[in-house]
Amino acid sequence: MASPDAPATYDPRDYPPVAVTCDVGVLTVLAGQLSVLLVERGEAPFAGGWALPGGFVRPDEDLGQAARRELAEEAGAALAASVEHLEQLASYGAPDRDPRMRVVTVAYLALVPAPPGPVGGGDAAAARFWATEDLPTLAFDHATIVADAVERARTALEHTTLATSFVPDEFTLGELRRVYEAVWGQRLHAPNFHRKVQRSEGFVEPTGQRTATGGRPALLYRAGPARTLVPPLLRADPEGSS
Amino acid sequence: MASPDAPATYDPRDYPPVAVTCDVGVLTVLAGQLSVLLVERGEAPFAGGWALPGGFVRPDEDLGQAARRELAEEAGAALAASVEHLEQLASYGAPDRDPRMRVVTVAYLALVPAPPGPVGGGDAAAARFWATEDLPTLAFDHATIVADAVERARTALEHTTLATSFVPDEFTLGELRRVYEAVWGQRLHAPNFHRKVQRSEGFVEPTGQRTATGGRPALLYRAGPARTLVPPLLRADPEGSS
DNA sequence: ACAATAGTGTCTATTAGACAATATGCG
DNA sequence: CGCATATTGTCTAATAGACACTATTGT
Structure with a gap:
């Protein structure tokens, strides 16, 4: 992993801290529209704005586990249990994508059947599906992640x-x-x-x-x-x- | 990113440190064999073993930039310049994949024409292509990454x-x-x-x-x-x- | 009967896959 | 010439896409 003879200045412990998060793009088909689950943020940055469910990966947890846990915490256990497919989508790590600190996020794509009732029961102030053709402004680079998730879903259906x-x-x-x-x-x-x-x-x-x-x-x-x-x-x- | 009402104990600054690396699977076709570039590790862990070129992402660098830089550093500028395609493959973050600390790696897939001569010129003690059908034991989880890279290349050629x-x-x-x-x-x-x-x-x-x-x-x-x-x-x- | 959705028959242009044949260099 | 590789011709079975038609319910 470490470059064999990297200068000592590149010991990772000397770096400014990096955080790793997981974000999940949960897609479903609701009312004939491909839709994505968004949660309303309760804290800065982007407080009150809409974002994908997600959060920091914990020390002893694998990336996929983190995605499932965050989904259950923010969107409710019922919705998390209805996930029929969860796959890694891509990682996003532009240096300035989070104003607080360097954050690299590993995005996942989840597919669920249309939920019978309103989603919720999680920690998030609000969670609902939005038609991908008519999204609100999204926090961070989540608009890019959603676009990538939609494109992945489209080609997945082909093959x-x-x-x-x-x-x-x-x-x-x-x-x-x-x-x-x-x-x-x-x-x-x-x-x-x-x-x-x-x-x-x-x-x-x-x-x-x-x-x-x-x-x-x-x-x-x-x-x-x-x-x-x-x-x-x-x-x-x-x-x-x- | 942060769960809106995550307990204060999950401030990322309190976490054990996490490092983010980029590893690159450089594929080429050499002597009729699909082959991958490996470098010999100079330091522990896995000193003397073979691994994918890669290393820590620097503070102000995007993930793709880190992949290109590491490739140039470890395999030589000539080979890095011959890369005709570089795409993100997947991220790997099992908690114990690196014995030193928690390391999440973002793997990239690079495709190059068969190099005219031996590769090298980089920092690594040795760098050479290995037929993917006949690989040595690889460091970390790099065997998994190589397998995923090969599978990605196979389907990429179809579409x-x-x-x-x-x-x-x-x-x-x-x-x-x-x-x-x-x-x-x-x-x-x-x-x-x-x-x-x-x-x-x-x-x-x-x-x-x-x-x-x-x-x-x-x-x-x-x-x-x-x-x-x-x-x-x-x-x-x-x-x-x- | 009519509207609405499900499912079958069938025709035609296109394509995949196999094989034969021809083209053009080298020794 | 004989060998090796490239390229074109052509045939056949399968497929895609379009359309017409039939089936089965509810109003």
Whole structure:
């Protein structure tokens, strides 16, 4: 780790202190909109502003553990328990990203099904989901982190089965399709989507049950064992090729 | 960042110190083998062992800058200058990953063309490329980081034009195909590869020049403006779908 | 009947993957 | 020539994308 013959002046103990935090971008699909969980800050800096849930990593805790703990503390145990997927997103460490001191944050991406009621129960003064298309001003560099989280989610849906993390245990293919439509921001052709999902080995498994939702009852499915989608489900036009 | 009402005991200044480092996995294709640059450690822990180039992030430096600086210091300016692509890979922060103290490392992935001569010129006692299939025992958790870097490179070649980072400015499609074969560890059908590359808008541009290499002279190409590959170039069997 | 959602059939243009064949250098 | 590598032609099975159509509920 230490450069083998770094000058003695670079003993880390001589450095100005560095803090390491974890921030979590919790995404869900709410009312047809890809949404992210934000908490209202109670203290400076950015007191009263909105930020991602997160906080300092404790001495004996791994980074992923810290992300889960902070999520439970700030957004409530119920929401933390509903997290179906948690992965590391990226780290952000611009020297001036926190006015108090040097802080490097390791950001995580979490996916949850739409919560049944209002979120809360955590320490934060307020916690709610915001449509990613209509965000308030965010503290620190959290707008960048959210943008990166959204982009990661978009590509994850192409190559993995993670879309099932946005729906309840049992779901219809229509619900799954609406997840794709919300995350990608584009309409999908229902009949073709139906077949492509079923052709992807291990993506979904029928339960045998049906639901009624105002039209013809739909078959219910469960997430299958596959984690990657072969072949991938590609967006029509990701954003140009260059 | 700070949990709005975290107990006062979690002021970061009270914590045992945390250090932040950057480690760089420099990949290249050497002698038909996907290879990674390792440096021999001069000091404890793991003195005499092999590790990724890297070191402590300095107070006023961004994470990516630290990665570039450490690379130049430990592997020589020539190699650092040949880096055609540098991206953040992931962060590693298990509490006991460094025996000296709590160290969180932000790992970067760099891609370079095969170096013309031996690497070196840096501070490290020794620096050389090792085939990723035949690595020595690595210090810290660097074996995990290398494995993640290799996996990232494999999928990057499917969806991006980054394969061109492994070859010189001007190259033949045969050289490009051999990069894919080395990184993916599988043979590719030359005629079909040739056409798929040319059909991918903006992947490569002909220079008009030719080379002779023992067979029919090949046309030389340059990297095109595209950064993403549409359609993607998919591996035959990535590793199963589940 | 009509609206609404689910699901199937089928056609066509495109593509992937395999193989054959040709091109052009070297000894 | 014979060998090696590059490049083009072409065929076939599979796929994507579009559209028409049928199915099953509630009002």
